[in-house]
Amino acid sequence: MGIIMGIDIGGSTTKLAGIYEGKMIGSVKVEAGDRETLLFGAIGKFLYQQGIGLNELSGICLTGVGASFFSGDILGIKTHRIGEFEAIGRGGLKLSGLSEAIVASVGTGTAFIRAGKDGYRHLGGSGVGGGTLLGLSSLLLDEDEIPRIILLAEKGEIGNVDMLIKAVTNQEIPALPNSATAANFGALKRYASKSDLAIGIFNLVFQTVGMLSVFSCLNDSVKDIVLTGTVTEIPQFGDTMRQISDMSAVRFHIPENAAFATAIGAVHSDI
Numbered sequence: 001m002g003i004i005m006g007i008d009i010g011g012s013t014t015k016l017a018g019i020y021e022g023k024m025i026g027s028v029k030v031e032a033g034d035r036e037t038l039l040f041g042a043i044g045k046f047l048y049q050q051g052i053g054l055n056e057l058s059g060i061c062l063t064g065v066g067a068s069f070f071s072g073d074i075l076g077i078k079t080h081r082i083g084e085f086e087a088i089g090r091g092g093l094k095l096s097g098l099s100e101a102i103v104a105s106v107g108t109g110t111a112f113i114r115a116g117k118d119g120y121r122h123l124g125g126s127g128v129g130g131g132t133l134l135g136l137s138s139l140l141l142d143e144d145e146i147p148r149i150i151l152l153a154e155k156g157e158i159g160n161v162d163m164l165i166k167a168v169t170n171q172e173i174p175a176l177p178n179s180a181t182a183a184n185f186g187a188l189k190r191y192a193s194k195s196d197l198a199i200g201i202f203n204l205v206f207q208t209v210g211m212l213s214v215f216s217c218l219n220d221s222v223k224d225i226v227l228t229g230t231v232t233e234i235p236q237f238g239d240t241m242r243q244i245s246d247m248s249a250v251r252f253h254i255p256e257n258a259a260f261a262t263a264i265g266a267v268h269s270d271i
Contacts, residue, residue, distance in 0.1 A: 002058030003050075006263035007042060008087070009066030011108035012131060013230055014038035016046050017263040026050050027260050029230070035066050043075070061266035063087040082266040085122045089115030091265025092226035095255035102217045105262060106130065106229035106237075110209050112216045115226075123216050128208045130231045136201045141194050146234065149198055153236055156199030163187040175247050181207060199236070206231075206240035214248045226253045228261035 003025065008015045018026045026049055030042045047053065060074050063082040073079045092103030093115050100116030102123070108131035112123040138144045141152065158164070163186030166178035184204040189196070213225045231237055232254050241252040257264065 002056050003052070004059045004061060004267050005043065005046065005057060006061045006087075006260075006265070006267035007039065007063070007067075008260070008263040008266065009035065009039060009062065009064040009069075011065055012134075013107070014042045014064075014066070015230070015260050015263045016042040017257070017260045017267065018046055018050065019264070019267045024257065024260070024264060027257065027263075029259065035069050038066070039070065039074070061087075061263075061269065063262060063266040080266075080269075082269045083120075084262065085111070085113050086120045086269055087262045087265040088228065089113040089120030089265065090268050091261035091263070092228050092255075094264055094268050095228070095257060095261050096224075096226045096253045097255075098224055098226065098253070100222050101224040101226045101253070102213065102220070102222060103226045103228060103261075104209065104213045104216075106209055106227060106231040110212065110229075112213065114216075114220070114222070116222070126208065126212055128205055128212075130205075130229070133201060133205045133231070136204075137198070140197050140201065143194075143198075149201075150234060150236070152195045152198035153202050154195075156193070156195035156197070158196070158199050158203060159187070160189045160192040160196040161185055161187065161200030162203055177247070180243075180247065202234070202236045203240070206237050207244070210241055210244040210252075213252070214244065214250050217250060223250045224253060225250050226255065226258075226261075228255075228258045230259045232258045 003020045006017045013031045016028045028045045030038050060079040088105045103113045103115050105111045109127045109129040111125040114121040137149050162181045163183040165180045165182050245252050
């Protein structure tokens with residue numbers, strides 16, 4: 001059996017994971033160009049990095065919102081189409097080692113999947129995600145490169161942007177530290193710097209994802225939330241999830257290779 005490529009064609013990024021005998025041997029991410037450029041660019045980059053030819057591939061598993069634009073076999077290789085929700089759920093469970101969980105795929109937007117022995121059920125989603133982060137950063141910071149936004153945010157003072165609990169009450173609120181956010185961008189100062197705005201944007205997006213994750217399992221016995229997608233690679237994202245976990249009864253998991261979870265899940269689907 002040869003190498004199987006799982007390819008997740010998202011709204012703005014295509015992720016590819018190469019799987020051989022059940023293990024990931026390499027991955028690539030392509031973030032520019034039209035769908036065809038994203039797909040074939042990812043395949044070509046993977047083959048080049050691994051030093052292999054097309055003849056060493058035994059299959060391709062396509063998933064993601066962009067997969068529907070491609071029909072038939074790709075480059076003459078047997079190609080399977082895998083439902084995105086199933087791929088998200090399977091990938092989250094595979095990487096986390098859990099048997100049941102809420103899997104949140106944080107891409108351009110965010111999707112929430114209930115994954116477990118009863119299958120993979122789409123709970124809902126949000127338009128807030130990586131696309132929101134980049135759009136607001138482009139508008140407010142004139143920046144659209146994540147590494148530069150991360151550096152800006154590291155120097156930001158959130159009190160110059162967000163209204164915090166300690167600013168609205170001097171009484172103790174159970175389970176809410178006085179440093180918690182009362183209103184995103186609710187205390188924006190005229191003198192707020194780009195760094196302040198950057199951490200404010202991160203806070204807005206990450207807190208929305210985190211709290212929607214918490215809400216998604218309020219009426220469920222499962223309290224494990226697996227976070228996947230490219231946004232999980234941002235250091236401040238993990239910091240925010242830890243803060244939310246401390247205020248709620250959930251356990252967040254950001255597994256290794258979380259950015260490629262959906263692509264990995266596509267390969268491990270029932271094909």
